[in-house]
Amino acid sequence: MIKEQQATENPTVRRGWPLAVRLFASAGILLYLLAIALPPLAGPPPASELANVILQPFRPLVGAMSLSHGYRFFAPNPGPGHSIRWTMVTAGGYDLKGIIPDTETDWPRLLYHRRFMIPEKIAALVPPPLAPAEIRREATRDWQPFAEDIATHLLTKHNGQEVTLELVEHYLPDTFELKEGRGGDDLITPLGSYAWRKKASQ
Amino acid sequence: MKPEYGENFSGRESLNWFASWWTAWTAFWFTPSNPFLLSVLRIFVGSLLAWSNFVWLLDQEGFFGLSGWQSAGNVWRLNDQPWHWSWYFPAQTLLATKSLTAVSLLASISLSVGLLTRPAACIALAGYVSAVNRAPLNTFGFDDVLGIMLVPLIIGTAGARLSVDSIFWKKQSAPNTETTIALRLIQVHLCILYFFSGCGKLLGASWWEGTALWGAVANIQYRTIDLTFLAWHPLLINALTLGTLFWEVSYSALIWPRLTRPLVLAMAVFVHLGIGLTMGMMEFGIAMLIANMAFLPLDLNTLQTHTD
Numbered sequence: 001m002i003k004e005q006q007a008t009e010n011p012t013v014r015r016g017w018p019l020a021v022r023l024f025a026s027a028g029i030l031l032y033l034l035a036i037a038l039p040p041l042a043g044p045p046p047a048s049e050l051a052n053v054i055l056q057p058f059r060p061l062v063g064a065m066s067l068s069h070g071y072r073f074f075a076p077n078p079g080p081g082h083s084i085r086w087t088m089v090t091a092g093g094y095d096l097k098g099i100i101p102d103t104e105t106d107w108p109r110l111l112y113h114r115r116f117m118i119p120e121k122i123a124a125l126v127p128p129p130l131a132p133a134e135i136r137r138e139a140t141r142d143w144q145p146f147a148e149d150i151a152t153h154l155l156t157k158h159n160g161q162e163v164t165l166e167l168v169e170h171y172l173p174d175t176f177e178l179k180e181g182r183g184g185d186d187l188i189t190p191l192g193s194y195a196w197r198k199k200a201s202q
Numbered sequence: 203m204k205p206e207y208g209e210n211f212s213g214r215e216s217l218n219w220f221a222s223w224w225t226a227w228t229a230f231w232f233t234p235s236n237p238f239l240l241s242v243l244r245i246f247v248g249s250l251l252a253w254s255n256f257v258w259l260l261d262q263e264g265f266f267g268l269s270g271w272q273s274a275g276n277v278w279r280l281n282d283q284p285w286h287w288s289w290y291f292p293a294q295t296l297l298a299t300k301s302l303t304a305v306s307l308l309a310s311i312s313l314s315v316g317l318l319t320r321p322a323a324c325i326a327l328a329g330y331v332s333a334v335n336r337a338p339l340n341t342f343g344f345d346d347v348l349g350i351m352l353v354p355l356i357i358g359t360a361g362a363r364l365s366v367d368s369i370f371w372k373k374q375s376a377p378n379t380e381t382t383i384a385l386r387l388i389q390v391h392l393c394i395l396y397f398f399s400g401c402g403k404l405l406g407a408s409w410w411e412g413t414a415l416w417g418a419v420a421n422i423q424y425r426t427i428d429l430t431f432l433a434w435h436p437l438l439i440n441a442l443t444l445g446t447l448f449w450e451v452s453y454s455a456l457i458w459p460r461l462t463r464p465l466v467l468a469m470a471v472f473v474h475l476g477i478g479l480t481m482g483m484m485e486f487g488i489a490m491l492i493a494n495m496a497f498l499p500l501d502l503n504t505l506q507t508h509t510d
Contacts, residue, residue: 017379022232029231029383032353036391040398046405063285065353066331069346071398076406078417081424101423109426109482110257114340115264116423118271121280121339142279146339149273156269172420175413175433 035061039068080172082119088163122146126167129189151194165191231386234377237362240384244360246492247351248314251326255307258333265337266290266299272339280338290336316365327352347489350391358384388496393454400450409447412440426482470494
């Protein structure tokens, strides 16, 4: 009773919420906690089917608030970095070449990182050149739409006629190789050549 | 018939157990908090989000244009359509996408200075969600962390202090429950983030072997400060790798007790400033540190305080 009076009389502290409001808020909090905890449990692989089943009713909320993060930073192992190297013949017949990301021109650093994510995310879909043909053929369906989009973007931006893309996996030396001044070759995977189409200018 | 002692005991104990849970839950989520800390977080988050929007503006055609790095038609390959909505999907011209990013930028600035804070936070959230849902090929951890803090900034009275709003609405600066919920949501979300980040690393052999840090040091695309001299100090690489792994895995448990919280936060400063300075991801490092600030000051918002 005394406490209630104090809360009412003291203008610097607002009164606590009534039970009904606390119950309602608790339900909302639990819903939100599930929406943030389920996505990293459900993916990326390996993930259980159970987590994916429970996630299903939360998909609208997770998507609408962009909560579908896996939080697997530098996991399971920090791997080699990737770039996309491109060469182009412009509509005027000139040769152009470039790299994504470009440390020279992609500035500020946040812009560099946003572009760096392009080869990093595509690399996750592209098997190495020595992988069995069947695996490489099947994987093409996953990465080729992205390569086409990148090609379209470059052709539109530079008024190009044809562009050739290559995924470069930069060799990651171990501590022994670095100490001995040895290194390895970067791994190059062709991503195809793409000609300018009407779609590019739409 | 008189009930057995065990029966009576278990029934009452169960009831007490549930009552204790409810008391602890209520104390944790609904004890009013001073909005000062949330207001400080608002300033930082708004500023970072404004910077992020400015960078989105630098390559509008690439990020949100019709012939962008990823066409709108292919976005479903990286996220869950139709739920991942974006106001950039219907935008058909560069002027339209630029205008939408400008709205998002202005909302972020408004959030930072605390002008019409809650509406600004809502618009900033819409702009953030729209950007990351339209350009999932260009997002990374920095964006994930910004997202953690925007919903809580809408829920709490983030404009109560250090804001333009506070000049006109002095009443909202009193301790309140909305602010507690907001801070708690950031804290719990951060625990989830570190838990899964740590567990993900446990899948990798290089983290167990203590060599994972070398993978980051030797990667020239991340490098802004050359730390390859560490090749001559393999035990130091082991210590840094295992220290990071243990810290991430244990964060969600050790951040709560008063005794360990300062140590966990000190390690957060070391790790995130380290990532920011040496791997060129300063925005990500700062965003993580801002989120960690939700656990400040050290003697507030702990369960023990409330039960005392």
